[in-house]
Amino acid sequence: MKVNFSLSLEEKLQILSDAAKYDVACTSSGSDRRGKKGSLGNSCAAGICHSFAADGRCISLLKVLLSNECVYDCKYCLNRRSNDKVRTTFTPEELCSITMEFYKRNYIEGLFLSSGVIKNPTHTMELIYQTLYLLRTKYHFRGYIHAKAVPGASPEIIEQTGYLADRMSINMELPTEKSLHTLAPGKTQQSIEKPMAQIQGKIIDYRLSLGKTASMERFGQNQYLSSTIFTDTASTLSGASSLALEKTAFTPRIQNSRSLSVPIDKQKKRPFVPAGQSTQMIIGATAENDYELLQVTQQMYQKFDLKRVFFSAYIPLNEDSALPSLDTAPPLLREHRLYQADWLLRYYGFHAEDLLSPARPNFNILLDPKCDWALRHLEIFPVEVSHASYGDLLKVPGIGNKSAWRIVQARRQGTLDFSALKKMGVVLKRAQYFITCQGKMLYRTPIEEDFITRQLTGTDKKTAWEAEHPQTYEQLSLFDHHFLEVPPTVEDSCKTFWGQL
Template sequence: MEIGQEITGLQEKLRILADAAKYDVACTSSGVGRSGKRGYTGNSVAAGICHSFASDGRCISLLKILLTNHCIYDCKYCINRRSNDVVRTAFTPDEVCRLTMEFYRRNYIEGLFLSSGVIKSPNYTMEQIYEVLYKLREVYRFRGYIHIKAIPGADESILDAVGLLADRMSINLELPTAESLHALAPHKSRETILTPMRRIQGKISESRISMGQSPSLERAWGVKNFSHGIFSEKEERISDTGAAAASESSLTVESSLTVPGQSRYPARQREIRTYAPAGQSTQLIVGATPESDYHMMMVTQALYRQYDLKRVFFSAYVGLNEDSALPAPGEKPPLLREHRLYQADWLLRYYGFRAEELLSEDRPNFNVYLDPKCDWAVRHLECFPVEIMRADYETLLRVPGIGAKSARRILQARRIGKLDFFDLKKLGVVLKRAHYFIILNGKQMFPTALEENRITAGLIGDSRKKNWELEHTECYRQLNLFDDMKLSVEAEAEDFGKAAMGQL
């Protein structure tokens, strides 16, 4: 096959565009529940339908594809950039619908994740995405989960129409600072990304208000007033957009929407539809630019608080393009750094930590040997030991080895009677980490002095194996949807003999 050749076969298109989508890691789903309905196909489970554990973000529960790998932009970090000489192809909307329905009926997938390069213009690309969604929802009557990557620069009317059909929308910020974005993606700007992100936030807030819900997500914040990095002073002063528009809360659509290009987009008829009920997310590339973990986490915290995102995803940069502004091709992706950022992101969203508690300008990067929560704990031994029978929920959450579920279970169980360490283990507490930082009824599990060096040595021993596995992913192979499990090693004469004798 010649490089640059335009592909027409559906199976070959699927191979190319599914592979091209693997670098987009934002493919988890949650926050939406839609039961089956007579005359329709599929449903969506509120607890989430897929989990991705691969370093490159592949997931077999969603049909994860690009609409096209054609692109008018020349982002230096992207394999599909305009200047790269790669095989180009594109699905038609009907082809995406056909693949989604056929895969769903065979129980291969439970939903669709659709992203795209920018072909012709942002508006034209979003029109094609809209056509896919409209046909899936109205022609094929598909009620499964759909996650759409919105294209920065598209008109608001198109985004509004897509948001009424998709379950989750996301716009990739890609890089944490305007300077890095300008250096690696000169055709993009902070304004073209954050403006539609603000629009989506406002529409989601309006939709939540119309359903009698809180306009913003509930999180375990420590402090509320915060801003950093990529946000201007004007953006920092903006409060909840949805609350100011509560009077426009009805999302019942009974007419067509007119969008640029003289295209008319019929909307769902006489049905109140929530706008992107699973929220919006974004993605940051890790390791392509010199920003520290501290800067990444401060920007992440600001995105959650200023734009009410459901998730911020991190993608370890994979060196594919040769460019002086990028790490050299062949360098290992910073997978352990990505892992630490995800751990810290969890602390921000569910454990009440602040980014400035975990890192600082004097200490800008995470400890490669300890997870962020353990690292914080050994640097704040004045907060420990914690008495399990008296500590409140927020204090329990700060103990390494105690998660949100186990903390709630402890609060419930200790109302009934005294607990022992065996009870804590049954409640889900990871005692090999927690025992350094807790006392139960005035006693430690093992007599241990609160000394930073001693505790650190013990914790590092527990996590060393996991860190090694993260840094040596070449020992593992990610399966894909079409894997036939054939080994690359050819059989030897001895193997044929064993097979003939029934020994294999």
């Protein structure tokens, strides 16, 4: 590795912000924290965008690596040890200075901080901790911070960092132990899951101290969302195993570390990772099918109570016999379908075994997963919206959580027709084949899989082609200007706000 010690701050920023673009985190912050006199910034649960979306929403996080040096040689990674690249590292003070200057200029609302592994995992995690500690104490920054936890780092330094970050994440990278052994020989599933379990245990302890459960945080008071893939982690994890995580005070092994350690009495008053933890999987680099990926996703939600599992379509960057060829197109549409299926798992009461099976392990890429499921279960359709249960309404393509709730409320006051359903947000383009109002369908339609498939795929072919053939794979840059030429459709705008499927 060629480590360059003479780069300017701007040159470092260009290198390390570009190197961070393959780490996915397109989510809202999930953390509320009001402004405070004498401090700078705040955090709003829905106020931070992590990606540059097609509808024009702006990335407002400084998404950057602490360093692109790395001791690992993962075959899929651009920053792997064997690649001949210029390497550089921010000092904690440099990164704090950039974050504050960008915030004051209204460029960003928060920080997304990841890193290659410098020397060893614990040393890297100590540098991340020092950066966050300076931001929270010296610079009094109260904005959103998403920090990566490094597998293999000391549990004590991971715990200390959790009291300073809003969200922490540990990348699974690949879905199976076999895939990790093939493409990332320096990593193991056990080393990745161990800090996940530690963070989960501390989150549970903090949640229980507030008298909350996982279901209360996830669904609030919505009485209709009782059947999901999630179990109440607080009830399944025994108090002994939760308290078994080490809670001793820890002073990081860094220069002037005594002045940076968090006093225990103050530490206990702080929330621990209030926005929860997440993870990321690369798809397309190995041969797992959609069914295997969904099963792993479901297990991760149930096992570690994650807020999100992110999918990252593999972009060929390195030439290797174990990887797809460099001319392989990134599976962007497959990534999109997996995100839609993930939404069904978390909010629609579906399980991985409902959506796919060993006999049919992949989604029809031209259909969204709910349509794909509905076409394989036509025996339960059409659904009569006038008396169907909330759970049955959620299974109808084109009806989401919001519109299903509105239907349940509206039909108590009177009869419903298709024009009323459209006003409630039902996407009739898909729903019309699966519902009746007062015993009648919108149009005379045969309930046949081949016919409905032709109708739905004919409508969606243009959208599918555009998703598979983007003009660019660039993320929003701090140094370039990007302009949208095509405004979003009304339907896409509705999906953005309500997450309708």
